[in-house]
Amino acid sequence: MSRDFASLRLTGWGLTAPSVARVATVAPEDLPECVKDSGVRGVIARGLGRSYGDAAQNSGGSVLRLAGSISEVVIDRESSTVTASAAVSLDELLTVIVPQGFFVPVSPGTRFVTVGGAIASDIHGKNHHADGSFGVHVRRLSLLLADGTVRELSPTSGADLFWATVGGMGLTGIILDATFAVLPIETSSCIVSTVRCPNLEELLSEMSVGDEEHRYSVSWVDLLARGRSFGRGVLWRGDHARLSDLNAKQASAPLRYTTRRVTSVPPIIPPPGLVNPFSSRFFNEIWLRKEPRRKDGQIKSIPAYFHPLDSIGSWNRLYGPRGFIQYQFVVPFERADSLQRCVELVVESRLASPLVVLKRFGPSNEAPLSFPMPGWTLTVDMPAAAAGLSALCRRLDDVVLEAGGRHYLAKDAHTRAESIVRGYPRLDEWRRTRDAVDPGRVWQSDLSRRLALLG
Amino acid sequence: MQNAFGETQNIVVLGGMSEIGLAIARRLMGRATRSVVLACRRPDEATSQVASLRREGVDVRAMAFDAADTGSHASFMNRLIAEHGDLDVVIVAFGQLGDQTRFDDDPESAVRVAQTNFTGAISVSLHVAKQLRRQGHGRLIVLSSVAGQRVRKANFVYGSTKAGLDGFAQGLSDSLEGSGASVLIVRPGFVHSAMTTGMKAAPFATTPDAVAEATLRALRSSRRTVWVPGLLRGVFSVFRHLPGPVWRRLPLG
Secondary structure (H helix, E strand, O other): OHHHOEEEEEOOOOOOOOEEEEEEEEOHHHHHHHHHOOOOOOEEEOOOOOOOOOOOOOOOOEEEEEOOOHHHOEEEOOOOEEEEEOOOEHHHHHHHHOOOOEEOOOOOOOOOOEHHHHHHOOOOOOOHHHHOOHHHHEEEEEEEOOOOOEEEEOOOOOHHHHHHHOOOOOOOOEEEEEEEEOEEOOOOEEEEEEEEEOOHHHHHHHHHOOHHHOOEEEEEEOOOOOHHHOOOEEEEEEEEOOHHHOOHHHHOOOOOOOOOOOEEOOOOOOOOOOOOHHHHHHHHHHHHHOOOOEEEEEEEEHHHHHOHHHHEEOHHHHHOOOOEEEEEEEEEHHHHHHHHHHHHHHHHHOOOOOOEEEEEEOOOOOOOOOOOOOEEEEEEEEEOOOOOHHHHHHHHHHHHHHOOOEEOOOOOOOOOHHHHHHHOOOHHHHHHHHHHHOOOOOEOOHHHHHOOOOO | OEOOOOOEOEEEEEOOOOHHHHHHHHHHOOOOOOEEEEEEOOHHHOHHHHHHHOOOOOEEEEEEOOOOOHHHHHHHHHHHHHHHOOOOEEEEOOOOOOOHHHHOOOHHHHHHHHHHHHHHHHHHHHHHHHHHHHHOOEEEEEEOOHHHOOOOHHHHHHHHHHHHHHHHHHHHHHHOOOOOEEEEEEEEOOEOOHHHOOOOOOOOOEOHHHHHHHHHHHHHOOOOEEEEOOHHHHHHHHHOOOOHHHHHHOOOO
């Protein structure tokens, strides 16, 4: 089995906390052998490495990439489901299913995630308030277990292990393939309404009514503006456009789907990177002013509406070699005061980059480690080398946990084990389900070690 | 494991009574830190050192370790790993200056210094490196000294042990390339500390805290060597090339 392994230095998308593991791309049929010989440092699966922290790293152990091809995707038009290898990316999937009149049930801010990663992180998107996270759309999956056997799981058969795998960060096994619902669409366009809000109070009240009338809803907040403009932002709400929404030219090829990469960030950006308070303030000003005060019915393409950052390759390098963290938390609706407090703390610190997302989550699902719960979720990118960032994160953690909120494991690169214990009250239940199928702790990652997830 | 800010979960100071080692540990301690081990010959005498590092949520303890007793290093390492798991940062901070004026009459005492500073450091560093390689991450900080950069007559036993250690650490650093683990070599000048009490300070003298600060900065920027103060790097690149007759006449004590 040593034949295809290479020692590689890996990081997450945030480029922080590198570690070295033995990495190989393995066909599903060869996986049991690789897992059997894993040794004391264990195995973790890695997709496209878009987790921000160390979820898909396994220092001193094995990191396996599943080999799988988009050519084996099966679309069932009757039931509106897709069956795909866990290695297939949403990017590949969209190029196949959009022209056929379907869209993925949930899309995060990037299409460069795999189906396996989407389930293991139980990803959410702009439609969480309407459709929930990715896991609730999964009809079945097959999971390679620590003993080398493959188990079929669904919400009705092996439900405990199924839900432990959804949001389980790859620590229950390796997802091989999955069947999940897709959304029928008439066109590949989105119809978007925009509201620009001059401060946080107006933004929150604008967001608090009307989400249910749209499938997609998300806001951007300027976390550098102070004074009267404190918490100013833009709310975008959208839906898949119907044929009748398009003009004659657009309607001639309603399901046309093309993506393009405008540019790519070069591999070497000298420290401290290009993201600093000056460049960020400049960007925020332009970003805000380009948006209309209030406008309905704008037609946008899927890439422009869902994945604007994907048009810039390797944008994570903009932060320089020390990388960045993406701080994401959710707090219950009734604790909007804690959201306000977190925004204040970030604004005071002057550490926020322009990449900020604010959204209202809908109900949570049955998975013990699924991140979303009813409440406000805020996501902020910040350069990891910034002085005072650790102290800021500690204060934010305190506010979030005190309010009964929690942090997203797929993004975490900073917190302590105690934060996860507090934020995920069903952690012990997840551990019991997990331990039953992996008593020898074959599945391990830097994340699981750093946060003592396995107990 | 370290977090995104380079904060480490555990810190091991080999030579737990060393003021420089303690100063580095103190500065390394962050929010992620869960345990600090001060390894020294007489752990029961390290209570004030342990107390000085204690904080909420951090397990600080002293552990028996004898650098010169290389036969005990394997079992020491096994215990360390069993109790603390992955080693994030290990600081090789032990060392004896000895008394150069007595070495001529008592070569045995020079051997003891060499056994601690050089032989012991090689032994335990290799044990640590083996574990760091196995775990695929971690930093080994080796306290060298400018005294080893060009050995002078005033302390040539101590200086030669540091020269040997420095060369060893450079080679170890290169051998760990690509393993995920790395070595940082710290080369301080004269440091005001218990070890040097009563001695005449050399030019560019520094303090344990300044050494610790420079070490932290070097760690963050992934450097492999750091001189404290930084100026000494230039000074010693001149010293190394001075002709012998000039070098011998320099008033360096």
